[in-house]
Amino acid sequence: MNNKNKTIKKKSFYFQDYTESEILGNNINFNIQKISLHRVTFLSFIFFSLILIFSIKIIYLSLSPENGFYNNNIKKNFVKQRRDIVDRHGSVLATNVILYDVGVRPKLLKEKEKKNLLIKLGLLFPELDLNEIKRKLNKEDFFSIGKRLTPKEKDQFWLMGNKAFVFDPKPSRIYPQKSLFSHILGQTDDVNEGISGIEKFYDENLNNGEINLPLSLTLDSNLQYLIRKELINAEQDFHNIGSGAILMNVENGEILSLVSLPDYDLNQRVSIS
Known part of the structure; x- marks a missing residue:
């Protein structure tokens, strides 16, 4: 009877033996997963922010007065149309x-193109001052x-x-x-x-x-x-x-x-x- 009670009171334990390299490997994998999750979260935030900005802009334009942008440009460049x-x-x-x-x-022209332009202007518009035009072309304004x-x-x-x-x-x-x-x-x-x-x-x-x-x-x-x-x-x-x-x-x-x-x-x- 006593032997039986002793047998019942015995407890067993199992220990998993991890090497140092395995522990370090698990930590690295965890860090990589954590960084990847942060990147995905950040990119998702940027993506949805852009969608939100464009959505607000579209709503704003749709609620603006009709042809508002067009009318503003006309007023800016308006020249009066007089009666005869x-x-x-x-x-x-x-x-x-x-x-x-x-x-x-002039900034859109290369040196060779400037010379060709002067030649053509001299042929088509002989009354133009080519020396003055050449000077202005070189200033690039x-x-x-x-x-x-x-x-x-x-x-x-x-x-x-x-x-x-x-x-x-x-x-x-x-x-x-x-x-x-x-x-x-x-x-x-x-x-x-x-x-x-x-x-x-x-x-x-x-x-x-x-x-x-x-x-x-x-x-x-x-x-x-x-x-x-x-x-x-x-x-x-x-x-x-x-x-x-x-x-x-x-x-x-x-x-x-x-x-x-x-x-x-x-x-x-x-x-x-």
Whole structure:
């Protein structure tokens, strides 16, 4: 009986013997798994953050006023579109067309391309100062090579196929009668605001977008032409340096013609002094 009780009270223990290398190996594997988990967590955070940012941006744009971005850009580059000016018979004295400013970005050109550009410009536009253009090309800053060019003149640059050209279309004011009404009509600046003559006096009226009709004057182009011609003939006879004439309707005070010599072509601003 006693032997049986002794047998029951005995307990056995099992010890697993780990070598040092096995212990170190387990620790390394655990650290690698831990680092990998951190990397996955970090990349997941970046990925979902980007999704959240783009989602917020899309929601913001969808809730913004319609064409808001487009309208902001129009206001930034806005050039006024003025009403036409006509005489008493409806002949156009001033109107709007699209003219072009052409610029050059020298940084886009290599030395060989700059030389080729100068050769082509000299052949197509002999009136240009090639030495001045060469100097500006070497400075590598953006510069203007032509302003208020007609579509035909702009196409001459465009057909050269040079990547450095920049074309900037602008609504501009032109005067079909050239010098016939130069002292009366006046002119506009680069943003189509009146700076002299009728263009300045009626600037607000001419820029009124709610009025679709042209501004009609009491002047008569035919009478203006005839009186100007007679004044030129008189200058040749009497060798005077200037002259003027006015024709008025005495019944209602309307000005039918107003001529002053010498005059100038309103479309050729460089000739105005």
